Amino acid sequence: MTSNTAGGPSRRERMRAETIAEIKASARGQLLQHGPSGISLRAIAREVGVTPAALYRYFDSLDALLIQLVCDLYDELIAATRTAMDEAPSDAHLERMKAWVWAFRAWSVGNRREFELMISYPEGNSAMSICADPTTIDAGDLDPVTLKSMEHAQLCGHELAAFYRQTEGAGFEFGSVTLPEMSEGLQQELIESCSAMIIGERLPLSWVFAFTSAWVRVFGLVTMEAFGSLPVQQNIDEFYKAQIKSMLRDFGMEE
Amino acid sequence: MTSNTAGGPSRRERMRAETIAEIKASARGQLLQHGPSGISLRAIAREVGVTPAALYRYFDSLDALLIQLVCDLYDELIAATRTAMDEAPSDAHLERMKAWVWAFRAWSVGNRREFELMISYPEGNSAMSICADPTTIDAGDLDPVTLKSMEHAQLCGHELAAFYRQTEGAGFEFGSVTLPEMSEGLQQELIESCSAMIIGERLPLSWVFAFTSAWVRVFGLVTMEAFGSLPVQQNIDEFYKAQIKSMLRDFGMEE
DNA sequence: TTAATTTGCTAACAGTGTTCACTCTATAAA
DNA sequence: TTTATAGAGTGAACACTGTTAGCAAATTAA
Numbered sequence: 001m002t003s004n005t006a007g008g009p010s011r012r013e014r015m016r017a018e019t020i021a022e023i024k025a026s027a028r029g030q031l032l033q034h035g036p037s038g039i040s041l042r043a044i045a046r047e048v049g050v051t052p053a054a055l056y057r058y059f060d061s062l063d064a065l066l067i068q069l070v071c072d073l074y075d076e077l078i079a080a081t082r083t084a085m086d087e088a089p090s091d092a093h094l095e096r097m098k099a100w101v102w103a104f105r106a107w108s109v110g111n112r113r114e115f116e117l118m119i120s121y122p123e124g125n126s127a128m129s130i131c132a133d134p135t136t137i138d139a140g141d142l143d144p145v146t147l148k149s150m151e152h153a154q155l156c157g158h159e160l161a162a163f164y165r166q167t168e169g170a171g172f173e174f175g176s177v178t179l180p181e182m183s184e185g186l187q188q189e190l191i192e193s194c195s196a197m198i199i200g201e202r203l204p205l206s207w208v209f210a211f212t213s214a215w216v217r218v219f220g221l222v223t224m225e226a227f228g229s230l231p232v233q234q235n236i237d238e239f240y241k242a243q244i245k246s247m248l249r250d251f252g253m254e255e
Numbered sequence: 256m257t258s259n260t261a262g263g264p265s266r267r268e269r270m271r272a273e274t275i276a277e278i279k280a281s282a283r284g285q286l287l288q289h290g291p292s293g294i295s296l297r298a299i300a301r302e303v304g305v306t307p308a309a310l311y312r313y314f315d316s317l318d319a320l321l322i323q324l325v326c327d328l329y330d331e332l333i334a335a336t337r338t339a340m341d342e343a344p345s346d347a348h349l350e351r352m353k354a355w356v357w358a359f360r361a362w363s364v365g366n367r368r369e370f371e372l373m374i375s376y377p378e379g380n381s382a383m384s385i386c387a388d389p390t391t392i393d394a395g396d397l398d399p400v401t402l403k404s405m406e407h408a409q410l411c412g413h414e415l416a417a418f419y420r421q422t423e424g425a426g427f428e429f430g431s432v433t434l435p436e437m438s439e440g441l442q443q444e445l446i447e448s449c450s451a452m453i454i455g456e457r458l459p460l461s462w463v464f465a466f467t468s469a470w471v472r473v474f475g476l477v478t479m480e481a482f483g484s485l486p487v488q489q490n491i492d493e494f495y496k497a498q499i500k501s502m503l504r505d506f507g508m509e510e
Numbered sequence: 511t512t513a514a515t516t517t518g519c520t521a522a523c524a525g526t527g528t529t530c531a532c533t534c535t536a537t538a539a540a
Numbered sequence: 541t542t543t544a545t546a547g548a549g550t551g552a553a554c555a556c557t558g559t560t561a562g563c564a565a566a567t568t569a570a
Contacts, residue, residue, distance in 0.1 A: 012516075012568070016517095037292060040557070041557080041558060041559090043557095050518075051518065052557095052559085053519075053520085053559080054518050054519075057516075057517060061559080062557095119482070120375055180497040180500040180501055182493060186487070186494060186497070189487055189488070189489055190486070193488075212487075213472075213498065213501060215486065216475040216479065216486075216498070219478075219479060220472060220473075220476075220478070223475070229404075231449070231467045231470065232444055234440065235440045235441035238437060238441040242437055242441070245435040267537070267547075267548095274548095295525085295527090296526080297525080305549075305550095307527080307528085308528080308529080308551085312549075316528080317528095512569100512570080514569075514570090515566105515569085516565105516568085517565085517566075517567085518564085518566090519565090520561105520562090521561090522562105523559085524559090524560105525559105526555100526557060527556080528556100529552105529553085530552090530553085531550105531551095531552095531553105532549105534550095536546090537544105537545080537547085538543100538545075539542105539544075540544085
């Protein structure tokens with residue numbers, strides 16, 4: 001028929017993108033209803049109105065489909081976090097980091113099953129990892145979900161770097177924060193580990209340690225809440241606030 | 256034949272217990288090789304040398320078998336933790352709590368797939384929860400894995416209570432620890448939440464908050480390490496030590 | 511129009527958890 | 541010791557699952 005003279009996506013490409021979206025939507029619906037292990041390829045085909053074998057024209061396997069879905073979910077999380085951060089002024093770095101925590105929590109708890117799929121996929125993979133092995137960090141052939149999770153963490157990491165640039169390290173000046181003694185090796189690894197997230201910027205050890213500790217705490221909080229194993233069940237918001245205050249104290253800050 | 260006059264388990268009961276153990280062992284072997292979702296009832300039957308249907312004489316379903324397995328794994332974790340604690344004198348409560356953390360970590364990381372199964376089973380259940388809903392805490396009909404995870408947490412909680420009794424709250428006296436301001440509701444919930452673990456003992460808010468925070472941090476550390484997403488990969492031991500020191504500071508202690 | 515690519519189908523294969531009806535066999539009671 | 545009874549095991553079937561191969565129709569490009 002009409003050849004594709006006008007640059008844009010061809011008719012078939014549009015159709016293809018549409019059914020791909022339909023497939024993903026169906027998969028997500030089943031995720032919501034029956035959990036991560038309840039996503040069935042045949043059920044998806046049934047819902048989309050197509051034969052099971054037809055789905056293999058769009059995805060190499062069910063695993064590949066799930067990986068794609070997880071990537072999309074990360075994009076959703078990242079977008080939600082970014083807009084939440086952008087509600088604060090671009091130079092209010094502390095507020096923006098707080099917003100990151102709240103948005104991360106809100107999305108993960110509001111999408112428990114999605115969160116469950118993200119951290120449990122694939123079997124024992126390094127989902128939600130802050131950074132990968134430093135030796136292979138240059139290679140672009142990391143698995144896509146690790147990349148996405150790094151992008152998610154960098155969103156907060158960059159803000160920390162900007163905050164350091166803004167205060168020029170003053171945060172630790174007026175606080176009585178004594179760093180635990182650490183070996184040379186650990187110090188170096190911590191700094192290098194964070195430099196993967198804060199590109200080009202080199203933060204002092206005190207900031208890096210406080211940030212890493214905070215990251216572990218936030219991860220613990222969000223995971224436990226999403227899995228319903230948080231020690232607090234009713235006043236969760238205030239518990240988070242208290243935890244954030246406690247973390248800020250590790251940075252030597254009061255408010 | 257000979258009737259069972261001598262109290263002990265009958266011959267059939269012994270046989271039954273033996274095959275049950277055999278089934279569980281096979282299940283665990285598959286868990287090790289193929290991960291939680293790779294445990295197949297038919298493969299177990301194949302390995303035990305029996306028909307798939309025969310397994311239903313021992314377990315109501317595959318799910319029931321997995322729950323039993325998870326309970327056994329908790330018992331193993333609890334036993335490992337307890338013996339590690341008992342290597343310290345019974346009145347060295349601080350050392351014993353440290354031993355709890357190290358043993359918890361060592362077992363979970365040394366048995367990653369088992370740990371994976373424990374926290375992911377059943378779908379979004381409250382595994383590894385420190386305590387359950389206070390309203391139903393009296394009823395003994397909680398699901399068995401929640402009970403086991405509580406037993407695991409109580410092991411450390413009791414030690415904390417004993418430590419408080421020993422020092423009579425002196426820990427917070429000589430430290431410059433300022434508690435984040437919290438609402439009445441959160442304070443009450445924190446205290447009640449911990450009283451489920453420290454039976455009969457009522458700790459002050461400062462201790463309860465520090466303990467809860469520490470629990471979240473330890474959970475975050477162990478989970479991230481087991482899933483390979485810890486920001487540190489080489490000097491993990493020292494990172495844990497630094498984290499523990501940081502937690503002890505929340506209790507107002509130095510060493 | 512012709513040729514090539516894409517999309518979808520049917521059918522089948524190997525695997526899964528679960529149930530039912532039917533054998534034995536070992537225990538317990540008469 | 542003989543007779544019920546409960547336990548353990550079997551084989552066949554059902555309803556699923558993910559995946560592949562070969563073939564037909566439709567859409568695009570030459």
